[in-house]
Amino acid sequence: MSKHTPYKKKKLGSYPAFTVVFSITISLFVIGLFAMLLLHANKLSEVIKENIELNVYLKKDIAPRQVDSLKSVIGRMPFVMRKNMQPQIFHVSKEEAAKKFIAETGEDFSQVLTDNPLRESFVVKINRNYFEKQKLADAAEQIKIMQDVFEVSYPINLVSEINANIRLIGLVLIGFSLILLLTTVLLIRNTIKLALYSQRFLIRSMQLVGAKSGFIQRPFLWHATVQGFFSGLIAVILLAILLQYAYSQIPQLDRLKELQKVLSVFGILTFSGILIGLASSFQAVSKYLRMSLDDLY
């Protein structure tokens, strides 16, 4: 076809493809940014939950055999987190506890006291299903009544606080993303509708020379698909660059990295670019196809 058109396309009144791609890209980018935020916040709460632990202090002067049997008894409890089938329960000897104490406080009590006043303990990691104030209290109680157990402690205030905050932040984030999603869809729809508005008389002329609706629609839908795809692609590239930058600037963020989920968000983003573009242009062209001449003016 192009060999018959050595002249450049008329600029005025032609389909503003660049504007459309730009708008869709921006919209998808913002949505993607929000999705990344949600993803990382979610992972953060998981990391926090995984790090909640019970400290089980043992009575003094217990035989190592008893310590081992106690460890395996606690290990069988349902609230203990398991990794690769292994219960996450660790023994901390008096000496290790002393070392840790000295490292944390900077006070070397061994110079004052002849005896190590600290107790042997277990650090028990908790299954995240038990990450609730009451359930944790029950779990602690179950351990506490065992023989040889002196005391069970856990950061009770931290638990309820984190729980409340996660719920609140999650609700706010999801609420915002729903509003954002709606705004984005409307924005893209409007952009495409406006872009196609410039084509309404062209569409009418096509109808008048006997072209069927489907035939008229096809190129518009194809354009929208291509534009949606490229918008999605550009948005994804921008997001990837931003994410990479964030990881390089904030090393701790690396712990929250979930490549697979990020990649699927990228895929969904590109796909929704295509889908929203396609649906919007279908809607707009159908509308102009149904309009009478008087309504077009």
Add this chain to the structure above:
Amino acid sequence: MFGSSTIVSVKKANILQDDAVILKDINFEIEKGEFCYLIGRTGSGKSSLLKTLYADLPFKQGEIKVANFEINKISRSKIPLLRRKIGIIFQDFQLLNDRSVYDNLLFVLKATGWSEPSKIKIRITDVLVKVGLSGLASKMPHQLSGGEQQRIVVARALLNEPLILLADEPTGNLDPEVSEDIMRIFFEINKSGTAVLMATHNHQLIDKYPSRILKVEQGKVLDSAKGEFTYAKQ
């Protein structure tokens, strides 16, 4: 009554625009190969009548048959098929301004199911030769004069060998010489068996090339062939 040679048949039809009846109880027929003028004052309803014939205005009261399509019953999806049987020449051209003359014609052929490139090329060359514009295929519509654009529209109308040409003031904006050119093309097309219904204000042309006349007047259509009025030369 409705023989295979009747292209347009209008019976007891009321033509409406926005619920207002502008032509009441009109009756006429156009046979294959006929040449027919449609005259009347501006705003008398000529264009509305033509638009009704190619199903661009909703039509419910009465009976109209065009190229075997019943306009009063036609469904939206059948309208393109009707328009392929009739060549329409618009006063405002209705060319696709975003593409070249060649691509304008190509669009129509593709839209009407042509797929073989060699046949398409031959057909486009044919119609352009017929209107005498074979050198302008690569131009954009806005680079052409009014007369040239109108001839492109005629070429486009001829692509699918229509049974009838409906022309709405095809010489409306053109100077007398170009008008004559267009008329000559029309007559040539008409000679090959295509009926023509042409709305016009140009009485010189009617004087020069007399033929059957339908006159739209005070909500009626008068037919010179039935002796309902006689046309006075001006």
